[in-house]
Each structure stands twice: as structure tokens, then as C-alpha cells.
Amino acid sequence: MKDNNSIRVAVVGAAGRTGRMFAFELAKSANVLGVVRKEEIETIGKQGLWVRREGEEPKQLRIKLISEDRFSYSFLPQVVFLTTKNPVGSAVGYYYQKIKNMEKLPCLVLSQNGLSAGKEAKEALERVLGERAKEVQVVRVSLLNPVEKEEIGGRQCVAYFLPVRLSFGVFSGKKDVGLLSSLFKKAGIKAKEVEPARVPDMEVSKLFLNLIGIPSVSWGVSLKKGFEEKRIAEEEFLCLKEYIRVVKAVGRDFINLPGIPLKLLAFLLDKLPLSFLLLFRKKIGSIVSQARGEKEKGNLDEVDYYQGEVVRLGKRAGIPTPIQERILKRARQRLNHFRVGCRSG
Ligand SMILES: NC(=O)c1ccc[n+]([C@@H]2O[C@H](COP(=O)([O-])OP(=O)(O)OC[C@H]3O[C@@H](n4cnc5c(N)ncnc54)[C@H](OP(=O)(O)O)[C@@H]3O)[C@@H](O)[C@H]2O)c1
Structure with a gap:
């Protein structure tokens, strides 16, 4: 339940996939402000923002929305949840520049995949805040739910299944995550805290999952189809084997993510010969595709x-x-x- 003491969260990118999902889920218990693109605000005003949680009818996101240029300290956010795509540097700089005189600077939560968001954000904070950059707690989130856009009854919805599962940990700044733990708990988000020293391991573990399917998509086929084709499945496995070698060489380690025994998966991928893995390629492709709710995100961008x-x-x-x-x-x-194709028609 929300009250005057509810945590104030600004979700930047609230019209996007993960932003809309986080805004909707967090709004159950927090005071959420959605920040969207200036060009989108008018259309959103007319059409609304919709989500569809698996097994439910589409629901409208009912929170206050503002365009990016109107963001200011007046909302007094305690948390800025940045859900834009990589790279994050310019967005972090843009928003913290606007609130740099706040007495208590909000915690910055970054839910991007990949290994660079934390470092890029820190550099941007140092650029706009100078010494005060140290006051900002930067938290990394590894989200495990695939989130897609789909058209239902003429409405564009963001679709995902429940529960929302994620791992999170402090990348830099103060170590206490009480505020975020309570935010996630109240929203019914299954959030597992990772100690700061293991946050890079959390990121490499999530990246392991993200690499799966990119070889297939790079050939122009879905993950499921890719694993059915021996030549593409071979590249999928070799890509992961090469990745595991690199992760070991830089002294990082895989950790289990909520509901995913990643340590065991990486161990098996590393040890089992390619010829053996290929025997099970169709089964593996179908399991991964099913775990992603048959959503083919592509993610080439x-x-x-x-x-x-x-x-x-x-x-x-x-x-x-x-x-x-x-x-x-x-x-x-x-x-x-694809981009040239889009531009020419
Ligand atoms: N989708 C998933 O299943 C999933 C799961 C886990 C993690 N992730 C990670 O989450 C990140 C975001 O992915 P997504 O799928 O949510 O992307 P998305 O659907 O493209 O959403 C990003 C939204 O942020 C907006 N945006 C960009 N810059 C902005 C700014 N400065 N101010 C306000 N809004 C801004 C974008 O608008 P424009 O399009 O106009 O730029 C877009 O509406 C990615 O790094 C991805 O790897 C995604």
C-alpha cells in the first residue's frame, strides 16, 4: 500500500519494455514518476501505457508521467531507475546534471545487460557532480524476465510473466541496500542481493545468458531454429565455450542467478565436448526458448x-x-x- 512515506522512484525510460514493467510493478507500493521521451509524451497522453502480465488482461500504467526535459529535483527522487539501453553515460549525465543541487542525491539503479553500465555511469556522474559523485550509490540489476512489446486489440502492450526475478548489488557508493530491498519486497519482486565484491560475477553470469541466441539471430533465424541447424548450434556452443575461457582468464567466476543454476550450466558447457552437446542441440534450444517464454528478443542493437x-x-x-x-x-x-531497410521504406 502507498502512503506519504512511500519511496519516491523516478523510472527513466518508462515507455520502454523494462521501464514500463518496473514502473508498473513498483507503483504498487512506491510513489513512481515515469520519465519518457519528449516526442512520445503526447501520444502516450492519448493512448496510455499498457502492460500485459502473463495470464491477465492488459492493464494501464497509472502513474504521473513527464517528458525528459521536465525532469527536475521537485519530485525529490530517492531512486533513479535508469532503464534505457546501453550506452548509459549521456543519460546519466543529463539527469544528474538537472538534480545536482539536491541535498541528498538519489541512488542510481542500472538494469542494462552487459558489463559496462556501472563504469560508464560513474564516469558520467564524476563529470557532472565532481566530488559529489561519491555520494551517489550506484546499483546494478540483472533482470531475468524477458520483456517484450506486443499488439493486443490495437493496443501496444509490454508483456512479461510473474514473478519478476532479479539479482542486484552495489557497484559503487554506500553498501547498505535496505531501501532497495524494501522497495523490491513491497512490490513482490523476487530480488536476490549479491555482495558488492561479486557484482562483476553477477554481470558476467547474466551475460552468459544474453550471449545465447545471438549467433542464431546473426544468421537471421530464431534461437529455436538456430539450435535445430547443426552449423549454427555449433557456433552457439563454441561462443559460450570461448566466453567461459575468457571469464576464467580475467579471474571472474559464474554465480547462480535466481532460478538458474548458472554455475553448473557453465561447468557443463566448459567440460562437455562439442560433439556430445550437439547431440542434444534441439532439446537445449527448445528449453532455452521455452524459458524465455518463446519471446525472441533479437537484441542485435x-x-x-x-x-x-x-x-x-x-x-x-x-x-x-x-x-x-x-x-x-x-x-x-x-x-x-536492417537499419538501411527501415530508412528506405
Ligand atoms: N527487454 C528485456 O527483456 C530485457 C531484459 C533484461 C534486461 N534488459 C536490458 O534493459 C535495457 C533496456 O532494454 P529495453 O528492452 O527496456 O529497451 P527499450 O524497450 O528500448 O526501452 C528503453 C526506453 O528508454 C527510452 N529512452 C532512451 N533514452 C532516454 C532518455 N534519455 N530519457 C527518457 N527515455 C529514454 C527509449 O526511447 P527511444 O526508443 O526513443 O530511445 C525507450 O522508450 C537494455 O540494456 C537491455 O539489455 C532488457
């Missing part, structure tokens, strides 16, 4: 933060990453092709 991260890590560790590089090149080509 963030490939520089998926396979691209592995290439960067590999360079740091002096480990060649020819498989990621091959996938990255093909994915970028497909993306460019």
Missing part, C-alpha cells in the same frame, strides 16, 4: 554490449576471441542492413 564485451575482455586478458568477433561482424552487418 546491443550486440556491442554482448559479444562486444567478450572481445574487450579477451583483449584485456590476452585471449583471442575469433568466434565472438565473427558473430559480432555478422550481427553488425545484419543490423546495418
